[in-house]
Amino acid sequence: MPQTKHPANAPQTLSSANVAKLAPRRPSAHKGDFGHVLVVGGDLGTGGSVLLSAEAALRCGAGLVSLGTRPEHVGAALTRLPETMALGVSSANQLVSVLERASVVVVGPGLGQASWGRSLLSAVANAEMPQVWDADALNLLASTPLALPSGSVITPHPGEAARLLGVSTEAVQADRPGAARKLARKYGSVCVLKGAGTLVADPAGQLALCGRGHPAMAGAGLGDVLTGVLAALLAQGLECWDAACLGVWLHACAGERLGVQGRGLAASDLIPVIRALLEEHSACQA
Numbered sequence: 001m002p003q004t005k006h007p008a009n010a011p012q013t014l015s016s017a018n019v020a021k022l023a024p025r026r027p028s029a030h031k032g033d034f035g036h037v038l039v040v041g042g043d044l045g046t047g048g049s050v051l052l053s054a055e056a057a058l059r060c061g062a063g064l065v066s067l068g069t070r071p072e073h074v075g076a077a078l079t080r081l082p083e084t085m086a087l088g089v090s091s092a093n094q095l096v097s098v099l100e101r102a103s104v105v106v107v108g109p110g111l112g113q114a115s116w117g118r119s120l121l122s123a124v125a126n127a128e129m130p131q132v133w134d135a136d137a138l139n140l141l142a143s144t145p146l147a148l149p150s151g152s153v154i155t156p157h158p159g160e161a162a163r164l165l166g167v168s169t170e171a172v173q174a175d176r177p178g179a180a181r182k183l184a185r186k187y188g189s190v191c192v193l194k195g196a197g198t199l200v201a202d203p204a205g206q207l208a209l210c211g212r213g214h215p216a217m218a219g220a221g222l223g224d225v226l227t228g229v230l231a232a233l234l235a236q237g238l239e240c241w242d243a244a245c246l247g248v249w250l251h252a253c254a255g256e257r258l259g260v261q262g263r264g265l266a267a268s269d270l271i272p273v274i275r276a277l278l279e280e281h282s283a284c285q286a
Helices: 047-059 071-080 092-101 115-125 136-141 158-165 169-174 176-187 222-235 240-259 267-281
Strands: 036-040 064-069 085-088 104-107 131-133 190-193 199-201 207-209
Touching: 036 047, 036 092, 036 222, 047 064, 047 071, 047 104, 047 222, 047 267, 064 071, 064 092, 071 085, 085 092, 092 115, 104 115, 104 222, 115 136, 131 136, 131 222, 136 158, 158 169, 158 176, 169 176, 176 190, 176 199, 176 207, 190 240, 199 240, 222 240, 222 267, 240 267
Parallel strands: 036 064, 036 104, 064 085, 104 131
Antiparallel strands: 190 199, 199 207
């Protein structure tokens, strides 16, 4: 008689019925109740990445958002997002004071793999708080032995996952559930393996599948938006598994809602739709 996989190995499909909700806010709530997200990255030529992450964190309810980026990008950051606190960072020691104030860190969008990005990543890795690692933070992690702080999330696409595991991209795609679980165990973090049918895995082997989304989402910057969403949910008190599942579901549903308009979806288009979907799912006021 042919054997079947144990049900525990099958991923749970994410839906509005099983993703976490944020609690309603008290009438006396203030910004300090909802965390302080620090977004680190944006080397020369890639400054827009951190702005997308910061805006997504702001619009998904983080109480405070700071930005650590190249000094050349501060003017653009303040023009686009005057609600954020933008810090020009030329060396890692300039991050110390803002790291002490942050409760959640995003690192990687536009970080680059040169000495500037490597030094900033090293400083962030030593900060004991939940973190979201994406993009070049993952590329550097693949070649640098760093330990992620407890309660962190990594968000690789298949190419980054392949580098982290030392295998081919084709091997990752051939067994996406296995790759997601291996990454979660290897780095002791929740893993969001992006792509069509994004998977969320934790170190214990728990696995969730997001079946939502749209081909119009195949474009630059959408992952930067996702990192900001995840950070905002962590900052507001969700555990990393719950934040990852809710964030992935919101991001995919927003892309699906906008995808019916066809090609040309810009990453920043997602942010107001994610905000609206979050309010539909978890009303700010009871």
